Amino acid sequence: MAESLLSSGIQYEHVPPIYVRPTSDRPKLNEVISEEIPLIDLGCDDISKIISQIGHACRNYGFFQVTNHGISKELLQKMIEVAREFFHMPVEEKMKYYSEDPLKKIRLSTSSNINEEKVRNWRDYLRLYCHPLGEFVNEWPSPPPSFKEVVSTYCKEVRQLGSKLLEAISESLGLEGNYINAMLGDQGQHMAINYYPPCPEPELTFGLPAHTDPHSITILLPDQQVAGLQLLRNGKWIALDPSPKALVINIGDQIQALSNGRYKSAWHRAIVNSNMERISVASFLCPEDRAVIGPAKKLTDDGTPPVYRSFTFDEYYKKFWSRSLDDEHCLELFKN
Ligand SMILES: O=C(O)CCC(=O)C(=O)O
Numbered sequence: 077m078a079e080s081l082l083s084s085g086i087q088y089e090h091v092p093p094i095y096v097r098p099t100s101d102r103p104k105l106n107e108v109i110s111e112e113i114p115l116i117d118l119g120c121d122d123i124s125k126i127i128s129q130i131g132h133a134c135r136n137y138g139f140f141q142v143t144n145h146g147i148s149k150e151l152l153q154k155m156i157e158v159a160r161e162f163f164h165m166p167v168e169e170k171m172k173y174y175s176e177d178p179l180k181k182i183r184l185s186t187s188s189n190i191n192e193e194k195v196r197n198w199r200d201y202l203r204l205y206c207h208p209l210g211e212f213v214n215e216w217p218s219p220p221p222s223f224k225e226v227v228s229t230y231c232k233e234v235r236q237l238g239s240k241l242l243e244a245i246s247e248s249l250g251l252e253g254n255y256i257n258a259m260l261g262d263q264g265q266h267m268a269i270n271y272y273p274p275c276p277e278p279e280l281t282f283g284l285p286a287h288t289d290p291h292s293i294t295i296l297l298p299d300q301q302v303a304g305l306q307l308l309r310n311g312k313w314i315a316l317d318p319s320p321k322a323l324v325i326n327i328g329d330q331i332q333a334l335s336n337g338r339y340k341s342a343w344h345r346a347i348v349n350s351n352m353e354r355i356s357v358a359s360f361l362c363p364e365d366r367a368v369i370g371p372a373k374k375l376t377d378d379g380t381p382p383v384y385r386s387f388t389f390d391e392y393y394k395k396f397w398s399r400s401l402d403d404e405h406c407l408e409l410f411k412n
Pocket residue numbers: 268270284289296298304305344345346355356358
């Protein structure tokens with residue numbers, strides 16, 4: 077199994093065949109455009125301006141970046157550094173956490189869902205459940221010596237930010253501020269620490285192929301040095317240039333469902349490059365398993381038909397992981 081990991085110390089001269097995408101399904105980097113995505117200053121005094129900017133971004137991009145988000149630059153740096161330390165540890169140390177079971181709550185893995193995929197992705201990742209922290213933190217990796225402390229502090233701060241953003245998203249839809257947080261219950265929190273090693277032939281494969289996130293909201297701490305995230309808008313892939321100090325926010329499938337399709341859970345992907353490793357830390361808020369999710373009643377009161385049927389998050393999440401990442405949008409399976 078150690079040989080499945082990319083961060084095993086093996087240097088590849090060519091991408092092994094299991095990672096090579098069919099010609100029709102490659103990054104086609106010459107077709108990618110560069111376009112600014114909304115950058116929202118959460119420190120702005122004018123709250124109604126923030127809410128309207130968030131609404132605009134969720135309708136038109138499904139993505140935005142935030143500054144003055146309340147998490148210090150030092151903590152962001154420490155989070156990336158401890159992630160790097162983890163992936164630079166000897167493979168034998170890392171293998172203690174290896175698993176191919178997508179429902180396992182603390183696991184190091186590779187690609188995305190190795191047992192469902194025909195082609196692998198050029199990524200290793202450490203996936204951690206993070207809420208309630210006390211239930212999981214003891215099982216988290218150590219070494220690196222500062223991992224538990226840095227990651228738990230980061231998790232707590234990200235959670236507060238996520239909940240504030242969901243409040244603003246609720247208001248931007250014309251719903252009560254606490255509507256979304258109440259509908260989603262005591263949300264779980266997962267983290268994917270993504271590690272994309274340099275890739276000898278980046279035009280043949282993906283770090284992560286196009287996917288949408290199945291949760292409510294994602295807060296992504298991107299590598300400040302190395303770009304790689306791209307999002308799909310109006311049929312074109314846009315390369316996102318990380319803004320210093322900004323966090324990248326994208327709404328997940330649950331907000332698309334709850335907004336009755338007004339807000340987009342956008343397709344996005346990560347590409348790799350030939351000379352630099354790239355790290356990203358994605359934090360996902362996930363509704364309680366038994367939370368019942370469906371279009372908000374207020375958004376269908378005017379006679380607009382509900383686009384999606386109601387479902388529990390548990391049902392959705394199991395469906396999502398039973399498929400390959402780049403299948404059709406999982407929400408298509410929940411349409412009325
Ligand atoms: O690495 C990135 O920039 C994207 C990560 C991502 O989309 C994910 O973990 O769901």
